[in-house]
Amino acid sequence: MKDRGAFCVHRHRGPGGIGRACHDHFHRPGGGLLGTERAAVRRPGKSSTAKKVTPAEIQGRPISKDALKKISGQVRTWRLDHRIGSTFAQLAKAINPIVGGWMQYYGAFYQTALYSLLARINSYLVRWIRHKYRRLKTVKKALRAYYGATRAYPAMFRHWRWNPSAWRTG
Secondary structure, three states, rough: OOOOOOOOOOOOOHHHHHHOOOOEEEEEOOOOOEEEEEEEEEEOOOOEEEEEEEHHHHHOOOOHHHHHHHHHHHHHHHOOOOOOOOOOOHHHHHHHHHHEEEEEEEEOHHHHHHHHHHHHHHHHHHHHHHHHHHHHHHHHHHHHHHHHHHHOOOOHHHHHHHOOOOOOOO
């Protein structure tokens, strides 16, 4: 992994006011490159590429691939969709402290890094609905029931504050 890289600045700040300056090097203690490129509008009709650096990226990666893989494995081991003997409140009581800790630790600066994980947890909840209630076996009916629960009890699961949506599960 590289620990040095070129920091590209706006086009209008390049040599002589035009072009792009990519010669300033920066160093990151953990290795890798800082920031993500995004389009930035300078003036109406003119755009340039700029570097957006978030506080989480300065301190290190918001959540590493290894940590995300470990967390995803833990969520799979819960087997939420197979706990049909439990109620919605019991599921919430079981996973809220754990998911809340992840949200507090990994999502302090960069919430969107956890959105896909939280949506996956929600999809397991939709599957749980499909397995527990026979009349809600179809995906459409289960999603309707799930979104009804998110509107009726928005604070039941801690992660619903950030991401109440679920993947379409088949």
